[in-house]
Amino acid sequence: MDIKRSLVLLFSSYSCLLFxxxxxxxxxxxxxxxMSKVKLFHQVTTITPQDVEKxxxxxxxxxxxxxxxxxxxxxxxxxxxxxxxxxxxxQTAFVWNGININSNFLGQGDVNNISYWGFDQIDVKAGGGxxxxxxxxxGGSIHxxxxxxxxxxxxxxxxxxxxxxxxxxxxxxxxxxNDKFSFKASGHQTKSENNYEVEEAKxxxxxxxxxxxxxxxxxxxxxxxxHHQISWISEFYNGSQHYPIFFESQDKTKYETQxxxxxxxxxxxxxxxxxxxxxxxxxxxxxxxxxIDKSKTSGGTGKNYILxxxxxxxxxxxxxxxLISEFQVNKGEGYGSGIDHVSRNIGSVSGxxxxxxxxxxxxEAGVKKDFIQNINSPLLFSFSGKWDATNWYNLNLSISKNxxxxxxxxxxxxxxxxxxxxPETSYQFELRNQFKIADVKLSVTPYYMSIHDMIQWLPTxxxxxxxxNTYKVESYGIESQIEYxxxxxxxxxxxxxxxxxxxxxxxxxxxxxxxxxxxKVFGNIDYQYDFLRVYVQGMFNGLTYTDTNEKxxxxxxxxxxxxxxxxxxxxxxxxxxxKVNNIFNQIYYTTAFYPLPKRNYSVNLNINF
Numbered sequence: 212m213d214i215k216r217s218l219v220l221l222f223s224s225y226s227c228l229l230f231x232x233x234x235x236x237x238x239x240x241x242x243x244x245x246m247s248k249v250k251l252f253h254q255v256t257t258i259t260p261q262d263v264e265k266x267x268x269x270x271x272x273x274x275x276x277x278x279x280x281x282x283x284x285x286x287x288x289x290x291x292x293x294x295x296x297x298x299x300x301x302q303t304a305f306v307w308n309g310i311n312i313n314s315n316f317l318g319q320g321d322v323n324n325i326s327y328w329g330f331d332q333i334d335v336k337a338g339g340g341x342x343x344x345x346x347x348x349x350g351g352s353i354h355x356x357x358x359x360x361x362x363x364x365x366x367x368x369x370x371x372x373x374x375x376x377x378x379x380x381x382x383x384x385x386x387x388x389n390d391k392f393s394f395k396a397s398g399h400q401t402k403s404e405n406n407y408e409v410e411e412a413k414x415x416x417x418x419x420x421x422x423x424x425x426x427x428x429x430x431x432x433x434x435x436x437x438h439h440q441i442s443w444i445s446e447f448y449n450g451s452q453h454y455p456i457f458f459e460s461q462d463k464t465k466y467e468t469q470x471x472x473x474x475x476x477x478x479x480x481x482x483x484x485x486x487x488x489x490x491x492x493x494x495x496x497x498x499x500x501x502x503i504d505k506s507k508t509s510g511g512t513g514k515n516y517i518l519x520x521x522x523x524x525x526x527x528x529x530x531x532x533x534l535i536s537e538f539q540v541n542k543g544e545g546y547g548s549g550i551d552h553v554s555r556n557i558g559s560v561s562g563x564x565x566x567x568x569x570x571x572x573x574x575e576a577g578v579k580k581d582f583i584q585n586i587n588s589p590l591l592f593s594f595s596g597k598w599d600a601t602n603w604y605n606l607n608l609s610i611s612k613n614x615x616x617x618x619x620x621x622x623x624x625x626x627x628x629x630x631x632x633x634p635e636t637s638y639q640f641e642l643r644n645q646f647k648i649a650d651v652k653l654s655v656t657p658y659y660m661s662i663h664d665m666i667q668w669l670p671t672x673x674x675x676x677x678x679x680n681t682y683k684v685e686s687y688g689i690e691s692q693i694e695y696x697x698x699x700x701x702x703x704x705x706x707x708x709x710x711x712x713x714x715x716x717x718x719x720x721x722x723x724x725x726x727x728x729x730x731k732v733f734g735n736i737d738y739q740y741d742f743l744r745v746y747v748q749g750m751f752n753g754l755t756y757t758d759t760n761e762k763x764x765x766x767x768x769x770x771x772x773x774x775x776x777x778x779x780x781x782x783x784x785x786x787x788x789x790k791v792n793n794i795f796n797q798i799y800y801t802t803a804f805y806p807l808p809k810r811n812y813s814v815n816l817n818i819n820f
Contacts, residue, residue, distance in 0.1 A: 788817065
């Protein structure tokens with residue numbers, strides 16, 4: 212067989228586990244081969260390319276309206292950071308095709324400097340995942356995934372959009388595959404003057420707010436033998452952000468970044484056995500300009516060399532063993548930060564056992580040990596179970612210990628770096644309840660998280676800041692979502708509404724953490740009739756404190772924002788769309804001082820053939 216047979220058995224037919232069935236079917240090769248396993252035991256929100264088109268401005272907007280995450284954005288298109296379940300941006304892992312891509316220097320990802328076009332799906336997973344995805348996967352993880360299909364022939368598509376504030380957004384994609392070879396290429400460019408105004412917010416003008424970025428993706432796969440496949444994928448990203456200023460007399464600043472990611476994979480798949488060996492290289496380059504007309508003020512280059520092996524074996528028809536080993540060399544060189552040439556070696560070994568007791572009950576238990584140069588890392592564990600109690604109710608239990616090791620800035624920034632920092636560790640528990648009645652699905656997930664040795668930059672007696680392991684954080688809450696989908700002849704209606712309550716407390720002060728709203732509601736409704744499609748989406752965000760003392764006068768007021776769009780497909784291959792964002796002209800902030808735009812518009816054309 213020339214397919215990922217063991218994955219088919221594990222994720223499509225695990226209840227039967229018929230190893231003797233040997234029929235050849237075409238399948239899809241997914242670069243992150245762990246994601247299908249994760250979805251067996253955990254709630255994962257999948258955002259498709261069609262969903263991306265609803266929020267095509269940037270990844271911040273997409274995650275804000277289509278996931279329970281809180282996104283803190285310093286003005287449209289500027290620096291942006293995510294928060295899962297009351298955690299920080301450093302406690303969120305960005306995963307590119309199974310490879311953790313958080314910055315070596317900051318330990319996080321800038322949401323608006325990560326391209327989200329060119330991916331076949333974006334998966335959002337709340338909850339810890341360090342046993343599989345490593346450092347930073349404490350609050351949750353965001354997965355940017357590509358796949359390769361065979362026997363699909365030639366396809367191409369073009370998306371072009373013109374929007375308010377002189378914004379232009381263009382994306383092109385082409386693919387070809389036969390029974391042995393598959394190739395895919397895409398390119399995306401967006402640029403915007405981004406000069407919006409919000410008169411009601413002290414006559415705010417988004418001065419010097421323009422941005423642009425370009426991204427290219429290339430991927431290929433070849434079946435070299437019935438059970439062996441070689442695959443390759445690369446991404447090249449170039450971005451520029453001008454940071455908003457409040458007065459024309461201020462110096463205009465900007466930030467530029469160039470990223471490279473490349474991965475080669477050799478996959479060997481048989482009926483009860485699979486092995487995936489990956490070699491990857493990732494590089495980040497960034498430059499900050501304190502004055503856009505002068506030379507850079509600071510910057511850095513980070514390079515990662517990664518080897519990863521994922522071995523999967525069915526010991527018995529109901530018992531699966533998974534061994535994941537990884538070795539990395541992380542290198543960094545700073546400019547204007549006091550960071551010279553630094554390097555560290557990281558190794559890790561994870562072992563997971565999955566037991567399919569019956570077609571209704573399954574368990575997964577995992578353990579992981581990291582070996583980080585000059586850092587004492589904890590032993591991590593995870594346990595998950597799922598019980599399909601009835602045809603209308605199932606129960607998921609998840610317990611895990613997760614961690615984040617200090618970044619290069621935490622350790623080596625001068626002055627202030629602290630080489631004696633310990634990793635942050637987290638214990639987490641969640642219990643997901645899912646109900647299904649007719650065409651309605653409801654999930655309710657209470658969770659609890661305890662974070663120890665939180666790394667925080669504090670002022671010193673010498674006048675500069677330095678990171679230290681400080682307080683403990685306790686976070687608990689509930690995430691719920693209700694979904695409905697129904698087809699009536701040529702009519703299709705899909706809807707979903709999510710609600711999250713998040714209480715994240717510094718146990719020393721008993722105060723809510725900054726930029727963690729207690730309440731968030733988000734929802735999407737899609738209606739399609741023949742060639743016509745209409746959608747409406749909305750988001751409510753509750754009161755959000757911007758300091759550590761819960762000062763009400765400085766908090767961000769609650770707000771509700773609604774968007775809507777309509778599109779029509781003509782001659783089968785051509786789709787014209789129109790969108791209105793912030794229909795009700797809501798004045799709202801996701802971070803202090805930087806309001807986001809009022810009502811704005813876009814028109815787009817999508818061609819597929």
